[in-house]
Amino acid sequence: MYEVAVIGAGPAGLMAARTAAGQGLKVVVIEKRRDVSRITRACWQHFIMDDGYENECIQLRDGKIIFLRNGFEVAYNGPAFHITDKYFISPRKHQVHFAHKDGRPIGVKFDKGILLRGLRESCERLGVEFRNGTVAYDAADSAQGVTVNLTCRGAKSTLRARKAIIADGANSRIADALGMNKGRTLFAIAHSIIYTLEGVKDYERTATKFYMGLAYQSKASVVILPTLDGDHVADMLIMGNRNDPPERIYHNVTTKGLLAPMFEQAKLVKRTGCALKAFTSMMVPFQGNALAIGDAAAYVEVENQGALMCGYHAGKAVVKELTGEKGFEGYTRWWQKSFEFNGPEALRVAQGYALVPTYRDDELDYLFALTEDEVLEGTISQYKSPRLLWDSILRHKEKIARERPELYEKIKRNHEMTLKGTF
Amino acid sequence: MAMSIDKDLCLGCSCCIDACITGALELIDDKAAVSEEDCTECKSCMELCPAHAISD
Numbered sequence: 334m335y336e337v338a339v340i341g342a343g344p345a346g347l348m349a350a351r352t353a354a355g356q357g358l359k360v361v362v363i364e365k366r367r368d369v370s371r372i373t374r375a376c377w378q379h380f381i382m383d384d385g386y387e388n389e390c391i392q393l394r395d396g397k398i399i400f401l402r403n404g405f406e407v408a409y410n411g412p413a414f415h416i417t418d419k420y421f422i423s424p425r426k427h428q429v430h431f432a433h434k435d436g437r438p439i440g441v442k443f444d445k446g447i448l449l450r451g452l453r454e455s456c457e458r459l460g461v462e463f464r465n466g467t468v469a470y471d472a473a474d475s476a477q478g479v480t481v482n483l484t485c486r487g488a489k490s491t492l493r494a495r496k497a498i499i500a501d502g503a504n505s506r507i508a509d510a511l512g513m514n515k516g517r518t519l520f521a522i523a524h525s526i527i528y529t530l531e532g533v534k535d536y537e538r539t540a541t542k543f544y545m546g547l548a549y550q551s552k553a554s555v556v557i558l559p560t561l562d563g564d565h566v567a568d569m570l571i572m573g574n575r576n577d578p579p580e581r582i583y584h585n586v587t588t589k590g591l592l593a594p595m596f597e598q599a600k601l602v603k604r605t606g607c608a609l610k611a612f613t614s615m616m617v618p619f620q621g622n623a624l625a626i627g628d629a630a631a632y633v634e635v636e637n638q639g640a641l642m643c644g645y646h647a648g649k650a651v652v653k654e655l656t657g658e659k660g661f662e663g664y665t666r667w668w669q670k671s672f673e674f675n676g677p678e679a680l681r682v683a684q685g686y687a688l689v690p691t692y693r694d695d696e697l698d699y700l701f702a703l704t705e706d707e708v709l710e711g712t713i714s715q716y717k718s719p720r721l722l723w724d725s726i727l728r729h730k731e732k733i734a735r736e737r738p739e740l741y742e743k744i745k746r747n748h749e750m751t752l753k754g755t756f
Numbered sequence: 757m758a759m760s761i762d763k764d765l766c767l768g769c770s771c772c773i774d775a776c777i778t779g780a781l782e783l784i785d786d787k788a789a790v791s792e793e794d795c796t797e798c799k800s801c802m803e804l805c806p807a808h809a810i811s812d
Contacts (some may be wrong), residue, residue: 365783367783373769374769375769468773468776468783484779484782487791502774504771504775504804506775506777526806573806578808579806580808605767606771606807607771608806609771
């Protein structure tokens, strides 16, 4: 029997395996892919440089990602491309602009394949056993340990470990199998595809742009993102759902909407996809001998840096558990205070601040135009941006109340969900 | 008895694999592949596929 089984070799799982093995534990990692560094699932692949994001402020230097507050480092020797600006853009091209005055990056694009390959190599050096091309499809927990059901090229087997770290991502099969999703609410299932395109016109390589409004032919924002591949290669994120498939939205965005001219000469290089079940966060992410980490326990996502932190703390926690200490409880305390989505009423707040599809195209034009006299603080954080945006808009609240009383009432109603004293 | 996967539409995102409770789905050469023996046609994978690559 293994001491630790890690399900999933993404950044969370690999970091957990490395940390546990580094303290002498016998670890096995189960991963459905043959090659951990092949990325075919949609992922933004950026580091968020906000001071205080997830209670940390990462630094990239000397071939490392440094987690100052959490006290560890991860080697990364791949490309690092600076994103300096973020925009929300309305149908009539009114812009909300986020950037640091000193031009320092708000985000850094990185190569996830290189990161994961490096982590895997460090795991191998520490004697971690890998079962690649193997799907963990079911599991059961008991006092003696966790039994995991595996399939590999159709051949079924089981594996037992005293402790299991569940790191198989946002739609975690194993968290579900162990009954850890009880008490979580499923909000929605988002279907996303990221299209990598060559020859996109009017593409600003150092910016992330969110195009908002039905005139862009999508109910959700259409996001144009930097890539590592050069000045003329852009990523475009299209978000839809089962009834509004991304492929159809993509066709409309590139041929009919306001962005169509950008794609006249564009060539599709590749696509990556993701269907994501948005569950409320697993507030207590452990049960018996199993600890769920990273996206498997999150509201939507922890981001790559969050996954590395989860892995580090989980690796340490499982060492404690195996010596009879309450390691998983310690992990839970760190988990609860480090992620915005674990805060009280976080989802209601997010809903209250949402721009699309809540506001009409003409309302987005009007509101974004109000912010154009200032550049907002540089942030790529999905939590901070809405707050900064609404603070900026509501500096003009008398004007809004006077010129657009219906809109003003609509904003007030929506912000009743945010709890903060915006009004 | 098995779901059917269109390899041209399949993106290899592997979300379908996460949905399968009988271990009937695997990633082979970056594409989803289904085992006839293990598939119960519950359609969980089909519901989840963002590329609409799975049909019954």
